[in-house]
Amino acid sequence: MYPNFYLRIWKFASIFLILLSTKASSQKIIKGYIRDQNTNESIISAIVYNENNEYSLTDQNGYFELQLSKNDSIFVSSLGMYPINIKIQENMTFINLYLEPIISDEILIVGQRNQNKELNSISLNKNQIFRLSSLAGEIDVFQALQFNAGVQHANEGQSNIVVRGGLPDQNLVMINGVRLYNYLHLLGFIPFINGEMIKDVKFYKDNIPSKYGGRASSLIDITMFDGNTKQTELEATIGLISSKVTYKQPIIKDKWGINLGGRISNLNLIKIISERNYKNSDEGSSTGINIYDFSLSSKYMISDKSNISIFGVFSSDILSIKQKVLLLGEEKYFITWKNNLVGIKYHSVFKNLFSFESGISYLNYTNSSQNISFNDLNEKVSEISLGSGVDEINSYANLKFYFNNHFNLNSGIGFYSSFFNIINYSDLNTFKRRPNIFQSNPYFFIDANINKKNYDFTLGFRTDVLHGSAILQPRISLSKKINDYTFSTSYSINNQSAFLITPLTLFSPIDFWVPANKNNLNVSSQFSFGVTKEIQKRLLIGLSFFYKSQTNIADITKIYTRIDSSLSSFFEDISYSGRLKARGVESSLSYTTNKLTLNINYTFNKSQSRFIEINNNIPYRTNFLRPHSLNMAINWKLNNRIFLNLKGIYSSGQPLSIPVNAFAQGNGIGLIFGEKNNGSFPFYFRLDMGLEYNKSKNSIWNFSIYNLANRRNPFGITFEERVDYTTYEDIVNFKMVPSLSYTYKFLSKK
Numbered sequence: 001m002y003p004n005f006y007l008r009i010w011k012f013a014s015i016f017l018i019l020l021s022t023k024a025s026s027q028k029i030i031k032g033y034i035r036d037q038n039t040n041e042s043i044i045s046a047i048v049y050n051e052n053n054e055y056s057l058t059d060q061n062g063y064f065e066l067q068l069s070k071n072d073s074i075f076v077s078s079l080g081m082y083p084i085n086i087k088i089q090e091n092m093t094f095i096n097l098y099l100e101p102i103i104s105d106e107i108l109i110v111g112q113r114n115q116n117k118e119l120n121s122i123s124l125n126k127n128q129i130f131r132l133s134s135l136a137g138e139i140d141v142f143q144a145l146q147f148n149a150g151v152q153h154a155n156e157g158q159s160n161i162v163v164r165g166g167l168p169d170q171n172l173v174m175i176n177g178v179r180l181y182n183y184l185h186l187l188g189f190i191p192f193i194n195g196e197m198i199k200d201v202k203f204y205k206d207n208i209p210s211k212y213g214g215r216a217s218s219l220i221d222i223t224m225f226d227g228n229t230k231q232t233e234l235e236a237t238i239g240l241i242s243s244k245v246t247y248k249q250p251i252i253k254d255k256w257g258i259n260l261g262g263r264i265s266n267l268n269l270i271k272i273i274s275e276r277n278y279k280n281s282d283e284g285s286s287t288g289i290n291i292y293d294f295s296l297s298s299k300y301m302i303s304d305k306s307n308i309s310i311f312g313v314f315s316s317d318i319l320s321i322k323q324k325v326l327l328l329g330e331e332k333y334f335i336t337w338k339n340n341l342v343g344i345k346y347h348s349v350f351k352n353l354f355s356f357e358s359g360i361s362y363l364n365y366t367n368s369s370q371n372i373s374f375n376d377l378n379e380k381v382s383e384i385s386l387g388s389g390v391d392e393i394n395s396y397a398n399l400k401f402y403f404n405n406h407f408n409l410n411s412g413i414g415f416y417s418s419f420f421n422i423i424n425y426s427d428l429n430t431f432k433r434r435p436n437i438f439q440s441n442p443y444f445f446i447d448a449n450i451n452k453k454n455y456d457f458t459l460g461f462r463t464d465v466l467h468g469s470a471i472l473q474p475r476i477s478l479s480k481k482i483n484d485y486t487f488s489t490s491y492s493i494n495n496q497s498a499f500l501i502t503p504l505t506l507f508s509p510i511d512f513w514v515p516a517n518k519n520n521l522n523v524s525s526q527f528s529f530g531v532t533k534e535i536q537k538r539l540l541i542g543l544s545f546f547y548k549s550q551t552n553i554a555d556i557t558k559i560y561t562r563i564d565s566s567l568s569s570f571f572e573d574i575s576y577s578g579r580l581k582a583r584g585v586e587s588s589l590s591y592t593t594n595k596l597t598l599n600i601n602y603t604f605n606k607s608q609s610r611f612i613e614i615n616n617n618i619p620y621r622t623n624f625l626r627p628h629s630l631n632m633a634i635n636w637k638l639n640n641r642i643f644l645n646l647k648g649i650y651s652s653g654q655p656l657s658i659p660v661n662a663f664a665q666g667n668g669i670g671l672i673f674g675e676k677n678n679g680s681f682p683f684y685f686r687l688d689m690g691l692e693y694n695k696s697k698n699s700i701w702n703f704s705i706y707n708l709a710n711r712r713n714p715f716g717i718t719f720e721e722r723v724d725y726t727t728y729e730d731i732v733n734f735k736m737v738p739s740l741s742y743t744y745k746f747l748s749k750k
Contacts, residue, residue, distance in 0.1 A: 028069065029402065030088055031349060032095040033062045033304075034076060040229040040254065043099060044200040045123050046078035053453065054405040060200070060223050061307075061347045063355055065402035079125060094349070096304055121204045122148060126195065131635050131645050134688040136704040137239040137741025139195020141222060142183065147633040149544070149586035149601035150205050152651055154624045156684065156713040159184055159191060162624045163205055164526075164546055165582025165607030166217030167553075169500035169513075172208070175222045176297075176311050178341045178361045179214060179416075181390050181498075181513055185265075185291050185317050185337070192339070193313055194261040196235060196246040197295045199225045206528045206546065207477040207490040210445040210460030211398065211412055216496040216524035216550055224311055226299035227257035231747065239702075239741030242266055242291075251298075258298040265291035281324070288320040293339075306348035315339045329375040335510075340364045358397040365390045366421075367510055385426045388512050390498075391419040409448050416441035418498070420515050423570060434571075439515040441466055441497060455480040464495055467518030471495045489529045496522040499554035501574060517576035520552040530586075538593060544586040553578035557613040575613045580622060582607035597635040604628055614676055621677045626651040626684070645690035645704075653681035685711050698745040706737040 034046040042062025049055035049066070051073055056066045066074060068088055077083035081099035088095075124132075124144060132144035142159035145151050154160040160168045160183075173180040175193065183192045204219040212219050228248035235246045244263035251258060267289040293315035301307050317337040324330050343361030350356055368387035375381050396414030403409075420437040445462040460475040477490035499522075501512040516522050530544030554576045584605025591598040607622040614620075629651040636644045655677035662671055690704040707713070712735060 028072070029065060029067050029404075030074065030093060030095060031063070031065045031402075032097060034058050034064060034078070034097050034099060035062055036081075037098040037100045038230055039225075039233075039248070040257065041199065041226050043078050043081070044223060046076060046081075046099070048074055048076050050074055050405075056405070059400075060221075061355075061357070063347070063349070065355075065408070067405045080127065094305065121202060121207065124201045124203070126198050126200075129195065129198065129201065131643065131690070131692070132633060132647065133191075133195075134647065134690070134704065134706050135190075135241050135737075136690065136702040136739035137237045137244075137743060138191060138241065139198060140191040141195075141198065141201050141220065142191065144201075145203055145220070146649065147599060147601070147631045147647060148203070149542075149588045149603050150546070150584070150605075152603070152624075152626050152629050153649070153684075154654075156715045163218040164548060165584060165605045165622060165625060166548070166580075167500075167623060169498075170215050170217035170496060170524075171220060172212055172215035172218065173220045173222070174212070175313060175341065176224055176343055176361075177345070177359060177394070177396070178343055178363055179392065179394065180339075180341075180363070181365045181392075182337065182339060182367070182511065183220075185293075185315065190242060190265060190291060192293070192315065193222070194244050194246065194263045194293060194295050196237075196244065197224050197259060197261040197297065199223050206492060206526050207458070208475070208492060208494065209410075210447045210462040210473070210475055211410065213443060213445075213462055213464050213473065213495065214416070214441070214497040216494050216522065216553075217548075224295070224297045225259050226309055227259050227297055229254050229257035229299070229301070234746040235743065236746075237741055237743040240266060240739050241741075254301070256298070256300045259296065261295040263293050265289065267291065283324045285321065285323040287322075288318070290316070290318040290320075292316060302348075306346070308344070308346045310342070310344045312342040313339065314341075329373065329381070330378075331374070332370075332372045334370045335368070336370075337367045338365070354402075355400045356398070357400075358395075360393070360395040363390070363392045363394075368424075369510055383427055385424070386510055387421075387424040388510055389421045390513050391421070393417045406452055407448075407450055409446065411444075411446040413444050414442070416443070416497075418515065420498070420513060422512055422514055437515055439466065439497065454482070464497070466495070466497060466516060466521055469518075469521060471521055471523065484534045486532045486534075487529075488531070489527075491527045492525070494524045494526075496524060496550075496553065501554065501556055514554060514574065517552065517554070520576045522550065522552045524548065524550040538591060540588075540590040540592075542586075542588040545584075546586070547583045548581070550578075550580040552576050553580055553609075555609070555611060555614065557611070575611050577612040578614075579610045580607065582622070595637045597633075599633045600631075602628075602630050618675070620675060621655040623677065624654050626654050628652045641694045643692040643694075645688075645692070647688045647690075649684065649686045651684045653683050655679070656681055681714060684713050685709065686713060698747060700743040700745075702741045702743070704739050706739065707735055710736040 034043045035041060036043060044058060044060055044062065046058040047055055048064045050068050056064045058064045073085055073087050075083065075085050076097055076099065078099055080102055082102055084097065084099060086097065126139060129141055129144045130139045132147050133140040134143050140159055142161050145161055146153050150164045152162050154162050154168045161171065162168055163171060173183045185192060200223045202221040208219045229250045233248040237244050242263055242265045246261045248259045249257065293313065295313045297309065297311040299307055299309040319335040321333040322330065341361065341363045343359060345357065345359035347357045366387065366389035368385065371384045372380060373382040394414065394416050396412060398412030401409045418439040422437060423434050441464055443462065443464045447458060447460040450457045456479045458477045462473040464471045473493040473495060475492040479486060479488040496516060498513050498515050501514055526546065526548040528544060528546040530542060532540055532542040534540050554574055555578055557573050557575050582605055584603060586603045589600045604627060606627060607625045608619040609622045610617065610619040631649045634646040638644055656679040657673055657676050658679035659671040660674040687708040688704065688706050689708050693701040695701065
């Protein structure tokens with residue numbers, strides 16, 4: 001019923017808008033694509049404006065539309081590109097434009113922001129992300145985002161983030177429109193995807209466009225490079241942490257190109273060294289870390305107005321630990337994570353009336369752990385396996401209508417089919433597998449945008465259908481520029497279609513994603529207000545306030561439990577009655593010159609969760625909450641070859657559940673927990689340094705030090721089994737980590 005109903009609405013709206021656009025087409029409107037002159041890659045967020053300073057921003061396909069007067073000219077500019085000025089002929093309605101990259105005398109700008117249009121969002125390209133990452137040679141989106149107001153890291157040594165008092169699973173992370181359930185490699189210290197394949201990242205703390213849904217807190221929208229159709233490129237990086245290769249090859253020049261990227265972690269060398277010692281001894285241990293990923297993207301230009309692209313990302317992580325005990329036998333432990341996604345997308349402009357985009361994608365995410373014990377005769381005496389995963393298919397079709405420089409509409413329909421393999425458990429005597437839970441999610445959205453010189457207004461509407469119930473999600477935003485001040489406010493409603501359940505309070509190698517409860521669907525609302533002031537086009541200061549409220553979130557009711565010891569009651573221990581309220585203040589300062597960029601951000605937020613079955617229904621501090629957070633990033637261009645990066649983070653300690661008593665339990669000690677999150681980790685402080693030396697335009701050395709202060713920032717805390725229950729041990733993944741990498745770019749002639 002619901003898919004047919006919304007399909008009828010969408011068809012009616014489409015016909016109505018086509019009729020309106022026919023009237024608009026009588027006016028002088030120029031449409032086209034902006035591309036890189038050297039690679040033919042589409043350029044995202046390029047600014048196209050006319051002589052009246054009316055502008056349009058290119059979308060993720062590099063597409064723009066702009067209304068002109070007779071014999072008007074257009075100006076095109078983009079970060080890192082030489083601007084151009086083109087005279088438009090009277091009979092010209094469609095054009096492809098090419099920008100030339102700036103190779104030397106680069107301008108350092110950490111965040112490109114259109115103040116009038118996207119006050120609470122940020123756009124980053126590959127080079128900007130690179131200089132905000134903390135490991136040499138790596139391009140880590142989530143490390144870079146930590147240096148923004150309202151964004152905090154969740155765990156030390158991991159790149160997962162929390163936004164405005166939310167939770168890590170409330171961030172909608174997408175790659176080329178594919179929704180991710182995991183965006184980290186196994187140890188969380190290495191980014192999920194080879195950064196050389198990333199073209200652009202858009203990050204929204206609020207005011208999320210209506211075409212996106214399924215998560216309650218923020219949007220991280222990652223776009224991969226399309227496919228180089230101009231020239232062959234080969235780039236290789238060798239580093240202490242990882243090594244990677246990126247290859248770009250035209251198949252049919254100017255029409256069809258392909259990009260390939262592969263990466264492997266050099267932590268694999270640990271296994272080679274430890275395995276040799278392990279085989280030659282009667283006791284001891286061996287550790288292996290095998291992390292790799294492979295990415296591909298390809299675009300075929302069907303015509304000047306249409307193209308089709310395919311993409312894929314495949315990653316695998318295996319952590320293996322083997323331990324020998326003299327005369328007792330051997331124990332093996334394995335943890336495996338896998339992420340595989342593929343997709344195809346079609347984009348076209350139909351008769352200069354509207355742009356159309358459609359696609360379909362498939363995602364497979366699995367994780368598992370296995371523990372096997374052998375006796376001294378090499379006989380298997382025990383085996384415990386635990387696993388979980390998600391399979392998801394998404395199909396969509398979007399239409400965008402452009403009427404004039406001040407009004408456009410974007411609409412679309414889509415369908416998610418999600419299969420949750422929540423839990424598999426087996427040992428030598430038992431095999432338990434919960435049936436896959438299927439969740440269908442048709443959706444419809446429409447956005448209307450009115451954009452004048454001094455203000456921008458967007459009214460959006462999205463409807464998701466989950467378990468036969470429609471979730472209405474209106475979204476509205478307004479920004480107004482008065483002299484050097486820009487005021488912005490927004491209100492939005494989002495829903496969370498699935499939740500991440502962590503069996504241990506502190507951390508767990510296994511993720512359990514469960515769909516939203518059909519009887520209590522999640523609803524999240526957020527209001528924000530902010531103001532920025534620009535001072536002499538170099539200094540930008542900002543202040544924002546936010547408030548968010550969420551209902552029907554999920555968590556496990558036991559404060560501290562192991563999944564393998566309470567398997568039979570795992571689902572009974574999940575509560576969907578949770579409520580979350582967060583509010584806070586963000587302040588930012590950004591100073592930019594051709595040589596220096598300085599960003600300083602401070603965030604205060606207060607976030608509380610409340611469950612009927614947890615803490616006697618008394619509110620408690622939300623997991624991962626850090627009330628105070630201060631971060632700073634300095635990018636300094638010493639000369640045309642040397643760049644210095646300094647980054648620092650200070651934040652309050654996140655909540656921790658501390659036992660209040662202990663009791664004798666067999667041969668050990670049992671712990672008794674009281675209120676949830678009744679304690680805190682110590683405060684967090686980290687200082688990173690990076691030095692980039694461009695020996696030539698094709699040869700780059702990069703040296704970095706993670707945690708230059710060598711501070712012991714705990715990743716987790718475990719409580720020792722003693723009668724003195726206050727005794728604990730902090731687990732530290734990393735202290736000071738130096739890293740060195742070398743990159744060489746092989747470029748062929750066009």
